[in-house]
Structures are given as C-alpha cells and as structure tokens.
Amino acid sequence: MSSLKILAVDDSPTMRRIIVNTLKRAGYEDVTEASDGKDAIAKMKVEPFNFVITDWNMPEMDGLTFVSQIRSLDEFKDMPILMVTTRSVKDDIIEAMKAGVNNYIVKPFTPETLSEKINQVLKSVGRS
Amino acid sequence: MDKSIRVDDSAKNIHAELRHLADSISQIIKGIRVAQEPIADSRNKVPQATKQLEKVTQQTAMATHRVLDMVEAITSREGEIETQIKELRRVLPSTYFRNNSRVKRIVERICVNVSSNQNDAYAIMDALQFQDITSQQVDHAISLLEQVENRLKDVLVGLQLDVGPENDVKRKERAYDPNAHFSNNSNEQSEVDELLNNLTKEKQNN
Numbered sequence: 119m120s121s122l123k124i125l126a127v128d129d130s131p132t133m134r135r136i137i138v139n140t141l142k143r144a145g146y147e148d149v150t151e152a153s154d155g156k157d158a159i160a161k162m163k164v165e166p167f168n169f170v171i172t173d174w175n176m177p178e179m180d181g182l183t184f185v186s187q188i189r190s191l192d193e194f195k196d197m198p199i200l201m202v203t204t205r206s207v208k209d210d211i212i213e214a215m216k217a218g219v220n221n222y223i224v225k226p227f228t229p230e231t232l233s234e235k236i237n238q239v240l241k242s243v244g245r246s
Numbered sequence: 247m248d249k250s251i252r253v254d255d256s257a258k259n260i261h262a263e264l265r266h267l268a269d270s271i272s273q274i275i276k277g278i279r280v281a282q283e284p285i286a287d288s289r290n291k292v293p294q295a296t297k298q299l300e301k302v303t304q305q306t307a308m309a310t311h312r313v314l315d316m317v318e319a320i321t322s323r324e325g326e327i328e329t330q331i332k333e334l335r336r337v338l339p340s341t342y343f344r345n346n347s348r349v350k351r352i353v354e355r356i357c358v359n360v361s362s363n364q365n366d367a368y369a370i371m372d373a374l375q376f377q378d379i380t381s382q383q384v385d386h387a388i389s390l391l392e393q394v395e396n397r398l399k400d401v402l403v404g405l406q407l408d409v410g411p412e413n414d415v416k417r418k419e420r421a422y423d424p425n426a427h428f429s430n431n432s433n434e435q436s437e438v439d440e441l442l443n444n445l446t447k448e449k450q451n452n
Binding site: 128129130131132133135136139140143174175176177178180203204205206207208211212215221222223224225226227228229231 | 307310311314318368371372373374375376377378379381382419420421422423425426427428429430432434435437438441442445
C-alpha cells in the first residue's frame with residue numbers, strides 16, 4: 119500500500135469513482151475527491167496532499183486555471199500534477215505543460231497507464 | 247404639350263409607383279408574418295430538445311452508477327473468496343494440498359476463476375469511462391442547439407416580430423471538450439507520450 123495522499127479532481131462523478139477505484143486497485147488507498155478547481159483549492163488549503171490528478175474541462179474553475187493558480191502559490195508550486203482529460207490536440211497538451219502539469223493522460227485511460235504515469239511523475243520530482 | 251398636363255401625368259405615374267410599392271411592402275409583411283410562426287415554433291422547440299438531451303445524460307449517468315455498484319459488489323465478493331481460500335489453506339491439513347491432490351487442483355481452479363472474474367469486472371469499470379465522454383458530446387450538441395435558438399431569436403428581433411416570452415431560465419454552465427471521443431486506440435496515448443518526451447527534451451536543451 120502506498121502512503122501517497124492523492125487529490126482526484128473531476129466534475130464527473132462517474133470519472134471520480136473510476137479513478138478512485140483504479141487508484142485503490144493500484145495500492146493508493148488515500149484518495150480525496152474534488153468536483154472542480156475551486157473545490158480542489160479549498161480542500162488543498164485545509165488538508166495536506168502530495169499528488170494531484172486533475173481533469174481539464176470543469177465548470178467553476180477548469181483544470182488549466184486550477185494548475186496555473188496552484189503553481190503560483192508557494193506552498194503548492196512543487197506539487198506533482200497529472201492531467202487526465204479527453205483533450206488530445208497537440209496545442210492543448212503544450213498549453214497544459216506550460217501551465218505546469220507534470221504529465222498527461224488521454225481519456226479513456228487504462229489502469230496500467232495511470233499507475234505508470236504516477237510512477238513517472240514521482241520519479242521526475244525525485245519522490246519515487 | 248401643356249406643362250400642367252405633363253405634371254399631372256407624372257403625378258399619376260408616381261402615385262401608381264407608390265401604390266405598387268405599398269402593395270409590395272404589404273406582401274412582404276404578410277410573408278414575414280407567415281414566417282414568424284415557424285421561426286418562433288422552431289425556437290421554442292430548442293429547449294425541449296435540450297431537456298431531452300439532458301435526460302439522456304442523467305439517465306446514462308444513473309445507469310452507469312448502477313453498473314458501478316454491481317461491479318464494486320462483485321469485486322468485493324471475489325476478494326472475500328480469495329481471503330476465504332487463504333483461510334482454507336491455513337486451517338486444512340497441509341496434506342490436502344500436497345502434490346497434485348484433487349483439493350489442490352480445485353482450489354487452484356477457484357483462484358483462477360476469481361482472478362478472471364475480478365479482471366473482467368475491472369474491464370467493465372474501465373469501459374464505463376464512456377459515460378463522461380458521451381456526456382461531453384451531448385453538452386456540445388446542447389450548446390450548438392442553444393446557439394441556433396439565439397440566432398432564431400435574433401431573426402425575430404431583427405424583423406421586429408414578437409419574440410415570445412423571454413427565456414429567463416439561467417442556463418447551466420457547460421464544461422466540455424468539443425472534440426471528446428471514445429477511442430480504444432492505444433496509439434493516441436503513445437502519440438501524447440512522444441510529444442511529452444519531445445517537449446521535455448526541448449526544455450532540457452534550452
């Protein structure tokens with residue numbers, strides 16, 4: 119079992135449920151859900167997380183704004199962030215990377231891809 | 247020709263032209279009035295279509311959650327079976343599981359089936375990602391319908407016709423990817439990974 123404390127941000131309750139189940143299957147038991155960027159920031163301010171998985175298209179605050187905002191805050195500037203989205207257009211991926219995501223998954227994803235990407239991100243930030 | 251007669255003829259001609267113009271305008275107005283009803287009718291149907299599409303999304307989401315409930319129940323029961331088999335191995339005399347004993351073969355078969363059931367259940371769960379993708383496609387369709395509704399309203403306003411009751415219902419904020427699609431093609435993620443690698447290399451070189 120991993121000690122990673124993950125925040126899963128997605129406006130779709132179906133996707134959140136699938137992501138949480140997939141993470142638990144991979145050994146990540148400590149997962150909290152948020153329905154958009156605003157909700158996620160509120161949760162991050164009261165609870166410590168060490169990994170964020172976020173969707174892009176969300177009401178209230180989309181994933182890109184959310185990533186940009188947390189990257190501008192000192193306490194979250196090094197937070198490992200994995201984006202999981204339907205957006206697969208090259209320009210979108212470049213934009214997401216510029217905003218500060220560490221890695222990128224296209225929906226629908228496989229459990230293997232999710233585990234592999236989490237490991238890659240942790241390795242890239244020296245936390246594997 | 248007498249000057250006054252010429253003026254009189256001209257006035258008659260102008261009068262005839264104006265009458266003709268008035269008749270034409272009257273015909274145009276009649277035509278517009280005839281067109282008003284179908285335009286207004288089409289505009290009024292858009293919210294109905296939108297509601298229907300929203301129902302599709304809601305019902306698909308409900309059905310998806312019902313399937314997820316069942317998948318979770320199945321995987322939980324299969325997990326219990328795995329635990330019970332471990333317990334069985336612990337409590338039964340080890341002679342039962344020696345070499346190629348019948349008990350050993352049966353237990354191994356049960357373990358294989360449990361594992362297959364769990365994998366199939368998880369595959370169902372993974373496939374349910376379609377619900378998020380189709381709901382984004384439906385939201386895109388709704389958004390296009392709302393644009394049509396607004397254009398029809400603009401036409402009615404432009405023609406100074408009755409636009410009917412103003413739709414003051416606050417529209418739901420829709421967040422969707424207009425290009426969302428469900429694909430089982432693993433090449434898509436590979437292409438993304440290749441791009442990410444190139445971007446990382448570029449960043450390192452700079």
